[in-house]
Amino acid sequence: xxxxxxxxxxxxxxxxxxxxxxxxxxxxxxxxxxxxxxxxxxxxxxxxxxxxxxxxxxxxxxxxxxxxxxxxxxxxxxxxxxxxxxxxxxxxxxxxxxxxxxxxxxxxxxxxxxxxxxxxxxxxxxxxxxxxxxxxxxxxxxxxxxxxxxxxxxxxxxxxxxxxxxxxxxxxxxxxxxxxxxxxxxxxxxxxxxxxxxxxxxxxxxxxxxxxxxxxxxxxxxxxxxxxxxxxxxxxxxxxxxxxxxxxxxxxxxxxxxxxxxxxxxxxxxxxxxxxxxxxxxxxxxxxxxxxxxxxxxxxxxxxxxxxxxxxxxxxxxxxxxxxxxxxxxxxxxxxxxxxxxxxxxxxxxxxxxxxxxxxxxxxxxxxxxxxxxxxxxxxxxxxxxxxxxxxxxxxxxxxxx
Amino acid sequence: xxxxxxxxxxxxxxxxxxxxxxxxxxxxxxxxxxxxxxxxxxxxxxxxxxxxxxxxxxxxxxxxxxxxxxxxxxxxxxxxxxxxxxxxxxxxxxxxxxxxxxxxxxxxxxxxxxx
Numbered sequence: 001x002x003x004x005x006x007x008x009x010x011x012x013x014x015x016x017x018x019x020x021x022x023x024x025x026x027x028x029x030x031x032x033x034x035x036x037x038x039x040x041x042x043x044x045x046x047x048x049x050x051x052x053x054x055x056x057x058x059x060x061x062x063x064x065x066x067x068x069x070x071x072x073x074x075x076x077x078x079x080x081x082x083x084x085x086x087x088x089x090x091x092x093x094x095x096x097x098x099x100x101x102x103x104x105x106x107x108x109x110x111x112x113x114x115x116x117x118x119x120x121x122x123x124x125x126x127x128x129x130x131x132x133x134x135x136x137x138x139x140x141x142x143x144x145x146x147x148x149x150x151x152x153x154x155x156x157x158x159x160x161x162x163x164x165x166x167x168x169x170x171x172x173x174x175x176x177x178x179x180x181x182x183x184x185x186x187x188x189x190x191x192x193x194x195x196x197x198x199x200x201x202x203x204x205x206x207x208x209x210x211x212x213x214x215x216x217x218x219x220x221x222x223x224x225x226x227x228x229x230x231x232x233x234x235x236x237x238x239x240x241x242x243x244x245x246x247x248x249x250x251x252x253x254x255x256x257x258x259x260x261x262x263x264x265x266x267x268x269x270x271x272x273x274x275x276x277x278x279x280x281x282x283x284x285x286x287x288x289x290x291x292x293x294x295x296x297x298x299x300x301x302x303x304x305x306x307x308x309x310x311x312x313x314x315x316x317x318x319x320x321x322x323x324x325x326x327x328x329x330x331x332x333x334x335x336x337x338x339x340x341x342x343x344x345x346x347x348x349x350x351x352x353x354x355x356x357x358x359x360x361x362x363x364x365x366x367x368x369x370x371x372x373x374x375x376x377x378x379x380x381x382x383x384x385x386x387x388x389x390x391x392x393x394x395x396x397x398x399x400x401x402x
Numbered sequence: 403x404x405x406x407x408x409x410x411x412x413x414x415x416x417x418x419x420x421x422x423x424x425x426x427x428x429x430x431x432x433x434x435x436x437x438x439x440x441x442x443x444x445x446x447x448x449x450x451x452x453x454x455x456x457x458x459x460x461x462x463x464x465x466x467x468x469x470x471x472x473x474x475x476x477x478x479x480x481x482x483x484x485x486x487x488x489x490x491x492x493x494x495x496x497x498x499x500x501x502x503x504x505x506x507x508x509x510x511x512x513x514x515x516x517x
Contacts, residue, residue, distance in 0.1 A: 066482075
């Protein structure tokens with residue numbers, strides 16, 4: 001059953017998934033009204049720069065807006081109204097303002113929320129703005145997490161003139177489990193060259209305000225003196241600024257009593273590989289959702305490109321068309337003037353081979369193999385090689401292949 | 403006034419060459435069909451070299467994201483970039499690629515300035 005071209009589409013969530021779904025619907029010919037409900041007060045914005053250019057102060061929020069003010073999407077934006085409940089009959093949602101929004105179809109795109117251990121987090125622009133306003137020059141900064149968000153943030157803190165930057169990655173080398181030894185060594189070396197310190201395999205257990213532990217006059221000591229991080233090996237690290245980048249959880253708390261099936265572990269909305277939830281008229285995409293191929297580990301979770309590709313597939317299916325094939329998964333990260341790009345099924349690899357470059361020169365090109373067959377690639381400042389790899393593997397729509 | 407950007411022999415069909423003798427740098431492309439084009443090299447969305455991008459159907463796709471730019475006009479088709487890049491006039495003479503820079507103002511991404 002496809003959506004009539006003049007039907008009302010209700011999109012819940014004004015982030016990347018919500019914006020791109022609306023954009024794809026318009027591109028693919030939908031003429032009916034589209035409403036995008038967002039909990040945030042801002043126009044929809046793009047998040048990757050929050051840990052980089054925005055945090056450095058070289059771009060502002062208006063540079064990150066997804067919609068083009070000179071050529072805006074024909075949609076109705078509702079801001080600052082968080083969704084609190086889903087109704088299947090009639091189809092629609094309730095919000096905190098007491099409003100019920102009806103839709104002929106509903107796309108759930110509420111994204112994910114940062115896990116917060118204490119100190120700063122980086123998920124929304126308010127998080128990034130708080131850290132941008134924090135006095136980092138000369139400060140002792142501790143970053144908890146070893147993923148790209150943590151490493152980008154650590155790099156940005158060195159640019160901001162932090163006195164020291166310590167990363168608690170929770171593994172011997174950053175990225176070791178996901179990216180393999182050569183890349184993890186190269187990342188470690190790249191960051192160490194810029195003064196970033198790593199604490200090995202120890203994990204952060206807790207973050208507490210400094211001066212909290214039994215000192216007289218806690219009122220005077222709490223707050224600006226910073227934090228103490230307790231590690232799994234018993235060490236205690238003091239820091240003036242603590243930043244947690246330890247993953248995100250799907251923003252689906254409002255769906256726990258709904259008709260939708262949620263993943264027992266992550267609470268993500270479970271869907272098929274077109275974003276359909278199985279409940280008539282209700283679809284989901286982006287970081288709040290777990291598509292079938294993500295449930296089986298064939299597709300990655302939480303990547304920018306994955307959400308953009310999902311929006312395309314969802315819109316095509318919703319309009320009764322055939323979605324373009326999903327391309328090889330793709331991600332990128334910028335750290336200390338090195339652009340890291342990866343494509344393919346890195347998570348399934350059982351072997352890593354260095355094709356070119358070296359750990360020392362920070363220009364690695366690495367191949368990921370499974371049972372001897374190449375299934376992925378990663379480049380550090382290897383834009384041309386990664387482009388060639390993705391080009392060679394581009395899957396064309398069947399209709400054009402003939 | 404045009405300047406010599408490169409030799410035609412420096413170019414690989416289906417790829418771009420970054421030319422840094424001008425500021426902002428430009429990218430010279432040789433298409434599979436054999437035509438030569440020149441654009442500003444920096445994507446208008448984020449600091450990325452279009453010369454490393456994917457050339458197809460007389461367009462180049464940014465090597466980082468999915469915006470593509472016309473090699474003829476520089477216009478952009480889809481986000482994340484919102485603005486096109488400048489297209490420059492190219493003539494090939496005796497195997498040399500001569501470029502006459504556009505007089506329009508360059509559209510650089512936020513945070514990137516002309517050196």
